[in-house]
Amino acid sequence: MIGAEAMSVIRYRPRGAREQATAWIGMVIFLGSWAMMFAALFFSYGMLRARLPVWPPPGTPPLPRLLPGINTLIIGLSSVAMQRGLSAARRAQAAAVLPAIAAGFLLGLAFLSLQFVLWTGLWRAGLRPEGGAYPSVFYGLTAIHAIHVAVGLGGLGWLLTRAFFHAFGPARNLGLRLWTGYWHFVGAVWLLMYLTVFLI
């Protein structure tokens, strides 16, 4: 049903330098837009918190700091790995791309697993979403962030398969660049979340 000609229209659009720049601008605009989404979540946190005289409200288990701290480090390292992969691709060091992306992917996976440990731990400690604003903020914000990490992991997984076939080089790294940008963004959001929800 799908004509070969039509396929060629879809698959093999050549990507010149200008088109890559266009794609990157699109990505930045998307991230700006999504930053507003997360900003709104942080507003919610700020307003709910400003509304209560004591935070956390008396009788609720306090949030741990160490575990999410380690997670911050993990997602930071993962970002570094992705950035390394990108620069390797740019410098035509094809052999270095795959390990870097793999490291980024695995660290991202580790992040999600630790988040899971965090949630189950608090759940067992008796923190339930229906317990008011404080647990709502905690579960809501971290869950929405985790969904974004999961989407990012999907992207990294795709990059991984592409890298396996040596798809990235100095001229062909748009996908890698875009997903790395996204990954940095997700990491930056986590950093802020760690700071606001867990530390202060």
Next chain:
Amino acid sequence: MTLLLAPLPEKGIGLPHDASLHGWRIDALINETSVYVGLLFVIMVAWVVLACLRHGPRHEARFDHGTSTRSIAVGLCIAGAIFFVVDGPLFVNSLILARDVFGNFAKVEADPKSVRIEITAHQWAWVARYAGPDGKFNTPDDIVTFNDVVVPEGTPILFQLVSTDVIHSFNIPNMRAKIDAVPGMVNRVWFEAKETGEFDIACAQHCGLNHYKMKATLTVLPRPDWEKWAAEASANSARDYDPDDREAHWGWDWSEHARI
């Protein structure tokens, strides 16, 4: 057939009868704005109609981008003038009224005569509570009424409102008073009735199925009559007080929520 014949407005359309001391200030501002706005609108329409009549297909268009300094200056000046004439009074009067009248709770609080009422809104009723002779809320001598608020004439009436379920809005059109009742917070509103009578209290915020009939009656009595009513009602409720009826024990310490 008779169903399809639209009856003409019975009492004409216009602001509902104003029974409050200060409502006319809002009305005056609305009507003043209507004059300016109406004038602008007429000018605008006349301009367009005239342009269509005079500058039709047979008129040769002028090649003019309207970018001369003069042309731009004229535009900016007209816009500025409209702003000062139309928006200016709205802004200034709103500030003054907020400070001196509708937002001036300090003066009302200080007035020993003023009557304090606590309202709990819930789907779909207004429950009112008066402090009674002891001046304290949530005590046996409180008067509690259901969809029925009785207030004296010529006295500032001060309300604090909460809601137990969804957002409602306490609306007394004849008194030009309106404020939302929001779960989890206490809002305030006040007015002073200048005449006696019965008026509708409405709910202005969509609150579900029976929003359209979440209404109560506001009865304004002459002050002496109201005092008699209050004394009687308070005595009744003190007599009927049931310490085990936990449902009936709502109300909060008034002063806790006095905000500037």
Next chain:
Amino acid sequence: MEEAARVSQRKRSAITFLVLLALTILEVAVSQIAGHHRAVVTALVGLAIVQGIVQIIYFMHLRWESRALRLYVLVPLAFPVIYALVLIADGIWRRLP
């Protein structure tokens, strides 16, 4: 020339990352200080703002083609700040009974 630009960009991102990391470590350290809750919170908010600015500059340096684009980023950046102020002011005003 291309290559040089790339190296310098890599350097920049490395530095940015280090700065962010240092700030984070500092934040964790500050948050461990017992007592002085207000001071700690103020310090952390200050650090967060610095961090945000570092982020923005990092992103800004990536590839800004035109002045219009720069404005497009800068003007909206003011909005979240305004909203944050409004919301927190309103939140405090609405303290629970």
Next chain:
Amino acid sequence: MQAIPSEERAAHEELQPIHHEPKSFFFKYLWSLDHKMIGRQFLWAGLGFLLVGGLLAMMIRWQWAFPGKPVPVLGSIFLRSQGGAIGPATYMTIFTMHGLIMIFFAITPVLIGAFGNFLLPLQIGARDMAFPWLNALSFWTFALSLVFVILSLFGELGAAGAGWTTYPPLSTNVGTPGSGQTWMVAAVFVTGVSTIMGGINYVTTVIRHRAPGMTWMRLPLATWGLWLTAILNVLFVPVLGSAALLLLLDRLFGTQFFIAGATASVSGGGDPILFQHLFWIFGHPEVYILILPAWGIVSDLLSFFSRKPANWYRGTVYAMIAVCVLSAMVYGHHMFLTGFTPLLGQSFMLLTLIISVPAELLFLNWLRTVWQGSIRLTTPMLFSLGMLFVFGMGGLTGLYLGATATDIYLHDTMFVVGHFHLTMAAASFVASLAAIYFWFPKMFGRRMNETLGKVHFWITLVCLVTVFSGQLLAGYSGQSRRLYDPYQYTFLKHLLGVNRVASYAAFLLLFAQFIFIYNFIRSLIAGEKAESNPWQVSTLEWFTASPPPYHNYDRIPTVLRGPHEFADPEVRRRLGRDFIGQAEELPEAMPPAVASAG
């Protein structure tokens, strides 16, 4: 005039190579990457739901004219179980679905989805959007949200019923249990995602794909309006997205972001007002999202049909930008009576009143554009002038609402409803119709019938003004909005007459729309074939075939001048006509054939 270096032209050709038109049905009509086809898809979806929203509006009007009486036709189809009459529960779902459908699933797709997609690449001289694939995805995401809307309409316990503003706690399980509300919140979220995808595309396309010589200050004003709208979409729809997400969490997972009071847990529930903040941070820009394309389109059309350059082009552009910036800072005027701090209320009042200044500048520019013109009262022009009329009414009534004192009385009355119907349901709606009449030849290669168009215009305008003035008057007389039966209140009993007159006008309005539907479909099949530039105007899209080929332009045009070059005596002397295209070169000498005619 600056010459365009040939490398730049080459770069544009390289950036946007010509692709072959797909031939298979699937790639041509369903997963089409062509912005023109996607625009048409949005147009059909939007018009379809416009009809749904319009029918819901008729049910509202019926209820107010004849409370509790069985609704003719519609009642016997949809309200069988209730004997054809509307009950209070049905009523609340009717106005909720009417508001949401009209805003998110009718006017947005028509004005932004259809015309944004169709016009932006054509007007800037591009071959397609920057991200054609994302564009197709945007439409199909929108289609998914339409599925959600339909699921909501048939949800257990009825469709969504918490008002289009969806204020919690009413919109949580506390107030509206049942899947209808959940599906609708999800639909709003999904359509938001679609809008953002479209927005990213529009913003990037205009930044990157403008033809050589198409500087910012040469963009047609319609493009400016659509582009600014896209920016507002990209920035503020995500805020609605997160409000919807949190609401969904509250509904599905028992969190308490927005629940407070006796229904919340002991340890301090959430804050219902938080939702209102988030909603209106989005909601106020949203109303300008709906009006900016209308402003842009009308600014262009007024100039085109006055055969005169738009007055102070830059002023119009700056005014629109100013409105965008200010629109983000006035949202609090919807919340004056929620118990704001007075300081915030007054700041928002000031900003709200200031936003009327750019609107006045726009108006002045329009008024001065038509003055001294050579006005052709074609159907699109009539609709544009009609838009001035209704937007004037709507904008000016906004001023009463912007002041804290008058809003005490007017808030949540039908006056507000009248205000926003005049701005959205009249101004944006009428501008959409103007756009449909104007670009129909370009979209479909045929012309619409002018006589039917004019009849449609006059009935529509008169009826719109009557219905919405009726709303204003009812509100002025104290009628609250969202009342199933306003006549429960003694002080509203006498408004039955006003409401009935308005309802009759609304029914007539519906019938006038059938003229339009007839004209639209008939012209589609058997309309007079349109040449490439039937309106004799100057923007780029009119210098390619009608409808344009798959790749829009054989050669990417080189733009030489602004979009409204009419009545230039020099052009008349050399070309013998009163306009010159944006990319047309002015010949040195007058062609002899025209010389003898002229």
